[in-house]
Amino acid sequence: MTEAHPISRFPIPDLADMPEDIRNRILAVQEKSGFIPNVFLVLAHRPDEFRAFFAYHDALMEKPGNLSKAEREMIVVATSNLNQCQYCVVAHGAILRIRAKNPLIADQVAINYRKADISQRQKAMLDFAVKVSRSAETVGEADFDVLRSHGFDEEDIWDIAGIAAFFGLSNRMANVTGMRPNAEFYSMGRG
Structure with missing residues (x-):
């Protein structure tokens, strides 16, 4: 199945042009999953928001606790x-x-x-x-x-x-x- 539509209506920065911390996170995800989930590419358009988004995401979704x-x-x-x-x-x-x-x-x-x-x-x-x-x-x-x-x-x-x-x-x-x-x-x- 090929992508018939763009993944975002906003520009997607080139991986090489992204701040190093964001590029490294994306490459780590790619290594683990075998592909880059589009959310990482779309949100990389705004580096500060990318960092804040994934920090809060990880705080909620990756923490230990009573919820699996x-x-x-x-x-x-x-x-x-x-x-x-x-x-x-x-x-x-x-x-x-x-x-x-x-x-x-x-x-x-x-x-x-x-x-x-x-x-x-x-x-x-x-x-x-x-x-x-x-x-x-x-x-x-x-x-x-x-x-x-x-x-x-x-x-x-x-x-x-x-x-x-x-x-x-x-x-x-x-x-x-x-x-x-x-x-x-x-x-x-x-x-």
């Missing part, structure tokens, strides 16, 4: 679907399939997590993430009580909200920039 890395990806996939972000649903769907070791999970979560083959705890987590995405102003103590009843603590609740909120930004920027998912993502974790 697969559960963190579930939040991204479910909320990115609400925000109609093709890039994030496809890219993070691939990561979710790999982290959950389940070729079906990402499609289920993206389409309708309430019917997905996930635990009641995970459904409560996604209910909260969706509420943060759609109507954070209505979040109240009852929402915290539900999460606590499923074993989430205050730090977990912060993480769920932080991931949902951060990917609201990510989804909007991906949509505005016209960011296209790499073809490689579509088959990852399916075999």
